[in-house]
Amino acid sequence: MSERASGGASTGSIGSMGDMLLGRNDPCRCGSGRRFRLCHGRARKRVGLVDRELEALAYVHNLGALLPSLRADGEALEAFADRAAAELEAKSDIPIAVVEEGVALADEVARRRIVEGYAARYPERWRTICGDGGAVAERALVASAVRGTIADRILPPRGLYEVIEKELRDSPGQALALLIRPSLVWSLEDATAAAEAAMRQTDHSGLWFEAVDDVARGRLERGHERRVRMLAGRVAAQLPIARLPRATSLVERGFKEARRSRTFARELAVVLLTSYVVQIGAEAPEYSPN
Numbered sequence: 001m002s003e004r005a006s007g008g009a010s011t012g013s014i015g016s017m018g019d020m021l022l023g024r025n026d027p028c029r030c031g032s033g034r035r036f037r038l039c040h041g042r043a044r045k046r047v048g049l050v051d052r053e054l055e056a057l058a059y060v061h062n063l064g065a066l067l068p069s070l071r072a073d074g075e076a077l078e079a080f081a082d083r084a085a086a087e088l089e090a091k092s093d094i095p096i097a098v099v100e101e102g103v104a105l106a107d108e109v110a111r112r113r114i115v116e117g118y119a120a121r122y123p124e125r126w127r128t129i130c131g132d133g134g135a136v137a138e139r140a141l142v143a144s145a146v147r148g149t150i151a152d153r154i155l156p157p158r159g160l161y162e163v164i165e166k167e168l169r170d171s172p173g174q175a176l177a178l179l180i181r182p183s184l185v186w187s188l189e190d191a192t193a194a195a196e197a198a199m200r201q202t203d204h205s206g207l208w209f210e211a212v213d214d215v216a217r218g219r220l221e222r223g224h225e226r227r228v229r230m231l232a233g234r235v236a237a238q239l240p241i242a243r244l245p246r247a248t249s250l251v252e253r254g255f256k257e258a259r260r261s262r263t264f265a266r267e268l269a270v271v272l273l274t275s276y277v278v279q280i281g282a283e284a285p286e287y288s289p290n
Helices: 003-007 017-021 040-061 075-088 096-105 108-121 123-133 136-151 158-167 172-179 188-199 205-219 222-236 245-260 262-283
Strands: none
Touching: 040 136, 075 096, 075 136, 096 136, 108 123, 108 136, 123 136, 158 172, 158 245, 172 222, 172 245, 172 262, 188 205, 188 262, 205 262, 222 245, 222 262, 245 262
């Protein structure tokens, strides 16, 4: 019985058990007469590299949603983001074509600021991404930042203001906490850390909230305060809300307080991380306080 018949590998097959046992300098099983490392071994190596590149690019593509600090700036790009968000209204999905239009408006200085800012904050992570994703990762990072810049400007749906009008009496902080998306203030990494801390307190709901509060205060930075103020300002910019006077008043008071008081902005940020963890718990019951 020939070697090919006994191995059960057909011409051109890649990834069989027989190939896995071949040495780098053994003849390739496809019958080409070339060494395995110069024939199908090279193809397998390339397939593995492509897989790692795709994984890296998928991760970078989502960074704008996972990391609120990753944003693009520049007068032309920000004006474009304002227009795009207004057209999208309360939609959460931002079309690729819209993102690409924004990327085209980011000049080289803005692009380098995004890449270098992320690389400085997460050097090991960025080295891994670049090692697996190549130069394309930089463009994907810019696109992700542009996507986040547009997402910051998408205003809450009217339905949330109606809830405030009917259910809240005198709580400007709660009004803003309902209107500001927690994921625009905190990273998913922060929320996951808080959820995991809370999960260790599953028998005591009071301790669950204390655990989240501890994580929030331990990770709280000036950047969180700035984003709370910025997002509150974007919400307040659409006031007044027609036929919803109480909601209008509460939001306006909340915005003024966030702008005036650092303590108010910090406390609102803490509440938003708790909201984020509750959202995670709705999707993953093991993180839920109930």
